[in-house]
Amino acid sequence: xxxxxxxxxxxxxxxxxxxxxxxxxxxxxxxxxxxxxxxxxxxxxxxxxxxxxxxxxxxxxxxxxxxxxxxxxxxxxxxxxxxxxxxxxxxxxxxxxxxxxxxxxxxxxxxxxxxxxxxxxxxxxxxxxxxxxxxxxxxxxxxxxxxxxxxxxxxxxxxxxxxxxxxxxxxxxxxxxxxxxxxxxxxxxxxxxxxxxxxxxxxxxxxxxxxxxxxxxxxxxxxxxxxxxxxxxxxxxxxxxxxxxxxxxxxxxxxxxxxxxxxxxxxxxxxxxxxxxxxxxxxxxxxxxxxxxxxxxxxxxxxxxxxxxxxxxxxxxxxxxxxxxxxxxxxxxxxxxxxxxxxxxxxxxxxxxxxxxxxx
Numbered sequence: 290x291x292x293x294x295x296x297x298x299x300x301x302x303x304x305x306x307x308x309x310x311x312x313x314x315x316x317x318x319x320x321x322x323x324x325x326x327x328x329x330x331x332x333x334x335x336x337x338x339x340x341x342x343x344x345x346x347x348x349x350x351x352x353x354x355x356x357x358x359x360x361x362x363x364x365x366x367x368x369x370x371x372x373x374x375x376x377x378x379x380x381x382x383x384x385x386x387x388x389x390x391x392x393x394x395x396x397x398x399x400x401x402x403x404x405x406x407x408x409x410x411x412x413x414x415x416x417x418x419x420x421x422x423x424x425x426x427x428x429x430x431x432x433x434x435x436x437x438x439x440x441x442x443x444x445x446x447x448x449x450x451x452x453x454x455x456x457x458x459x460x461x462x463x464x465x466x467x468x469x470x471x472x473x474x475x476x477x478x479x480x481x482x483x484x485x486x487x488x489x490x491x492x493x494x495x496x497x498x499x500x501x502x503x504x505x506x507x508x509x510x511x512x513x514x515x516x517x518x519x520x521x522x523x524x525x526x527x528x529x530x531x532x533x534x535x536x537x538x539x540x541x542x543x544x545x546x547x548x549x550x551x552x553x554x555x556x557x558x559x560x561x562x563x564x565x566x567x568x569x570x571x572x573x574x575x576x577x578x579x580x581x582x583x584x585x586x587x588x589x590x591x592x593x594x595x596x597x598x599x600x601x602x603x604x605x606x607x608x609x610x611x612x613x614x615x616x617x618x619x620x621x622x623x624x625x626x627x628x629x630x631x632x633x634x635x636x637x638x639x640x641x642x643x644x645x646x647x648x649x
Contacts, residue, residue, distance in 0.1 A: 298594055300640045303350045304609030305359075308340065308633065311626055312359065315386045316366045320625045324610065328384035334397040335380065336626040337366045338404035343630055345411045346637035353414060364408075364420055367401055371424060376431050395435045399443030402429050406447030409454045418454070425451055433466060438474060438489060439496060441467040442503035449506045461511055468507035471500065472516050475523065486549055487523050493547040497527060498565030505572040517576055524569050528585055531566070537596040538563060538588050543614075558615040560603065560631035563592045567635055571642070583642060590639045593632055604632045 311318045316332035317340045341363040344356045370378045372391070378401045380393030405428070408421035425447070432444035445467050448460035474489035489500065501520035508516030530553065533539045540562035541547045545554030567589035574582035588596070593604040593611065603620050604611040611632035612620035 298591075300590075300636055300643065301606035301609075303347045303633075303637070304607065305347060305351075305356070307605075307608050307610035307624070307629055308343070309359075311629065312340075312362065314362070315384070316362070316382060317626050318384075319627070321623050323622055324608075324624050331381060331383040331389070332366070333380050333382070334367065334370050334378050334393055335400050336630065337363050337370075338397075338400040339627065339630040339634070341367075341404040342407050343633045343637070345407055346634070346641075348413075349411070350637070350640070357414070357417075360408075360412075360417060363404070364417070364424070367405070368420075368424060370401070371428060373427065376427065378428065395437050395440035396443070398428070398431060399435070399440035399447075402432060402447035403443040403450070404447070406450035410450040422451075429460070429463065433463060435467075438471060438500055441471050442499040445471075445503040445507040446499070449510045452510065464507045464511050468504065468511065468513065468516055471503060471507075472513075472519060475500075475504070475519050487519075487526050488549075491549045493527070493541050493553070495543065495546075495559070496561055496565045497541075498524065498562075498567070498569030501527070502565075502569035502572045505569070505576050509576050520569075521573055521577070524566075524573055528566065528570075531562075532588075533598065536588065537598070538566065538592040539598050540566070540592070555598070556615065556617045557621070558597070560593065560611050560614065560628040563589045564631040564635050564638075567638055571638055574642075586639065586642055590635050593635060603628075606636070609633060 311321070311326050317336045318326040318328060319333050319336055320327040320330040341360065344360045344363065348356045367378070372379060375392055377392045378398045379388045379390055380397035381389040383389060402425065405421045405425040409418055409425060412418045412421065429444065429448065432440065435441055445464050448464050452460045475487065501524040504516045504520030508514060508520065531538060531540050540558045542554040542556040542558050544557050547553035567586050570582040570585035570589065574586065595602045597615055599615055599619055601619050603615060610624045611628040613623045613625050613628045614621040
């Protein structure tokens with residue numbers, strides 16, 4: 290079924306009230322109890338990287354002066370997270386600023402590379418851009434040795450973003466390397482699977498839109514139309530199986546995910562899945578100009594505002610925050626960083642789409 294469009298309502302103005310409440314001088318608190326930041330779980334590179342991308346988009350709406358301090362907060366965190374001897378980012382940091390591991394996950398490293406690439410592309414401040422570029426240059430080589438799909442995809446996104454401002458390092462080789470691995474993963478799993486399963490893993494889990502998104506953006510960047518086509522195919526498949534009969538988005542839940550040969554888990558649905566689909570559809574729209582993908586973006590946005598399986602609003606536009614998921618009985622009462630940043634990013638992407646004049 291074609292995704293529902295024009296059901297998402299007006300886009301709120303940029304609101305940083307809650308994001309600012311989640312932020313202290315060390316970083317962005319990962320979790321909250323209700324709407325109160327929970328320092329017991331400290332900070333992580335994943336969320337700080339997400340926040341940095343949101344800051345950049347808010348700077349375009351509110352002016353750099355409104356978010357400059359926050360941007361430096363994120364960059365200082367990432368600089369502290371990077372271990373130059375191991376050439377890797379650490380991920381988890383406690384509320385007192387102490388790092389809790391020697392090497393972070395590949396996911397967190399990839400997200401940091403993605404965020405730094407976006408700073409290089411978007412920031413109008415030469416000092417901010419130079420700081421990000423320096424950190425990007427010394428951190429991006431590690432991506433060549435990653436073993437997992439999503440870190441490949443995040444790194445492709447960061448390289449694609451950075452390449453638009455011509456950094457010193459030629460990123461096309463790394464995009465080609467990681468994109469080649471990613472397309473091979475899709476082709477291997479797709480050929481070996483019966484019935485049709487155009488997915489590179491046995492289970493559809495979290496942040497799945499980033500995989501087809503990377504094929505689309507990477508393929509466009511290095512002139513690989515077969516990557517783009519594979520990404521579009523996989524993304525349509527994901528959307529088909531995550532669209533309810535009336536057209537609203539119904540993401541795979543994290544209480545069981547979706548194993549090949551089994552039914553998808555219905556709950557708990559996470560905001561990261563909605564924004565992941567939106568970001569992938571944004572890449573598809575950019576690559577094809579097909580308004581179907583704009584409709585997908587609008588449908589993903591509407592999931593936050595009540596067009597979902599329970600019919601409840603997950604996001605509070607006035608406060609700039611979002612509940613941590615959709616359960617079988619309603620919204621999760623907590624409002625952590627990942628969920629809130631998913632909402633704030635979604636708002637800015639839809640604003641950008643509507644202001645483009647390409648859709649209503």
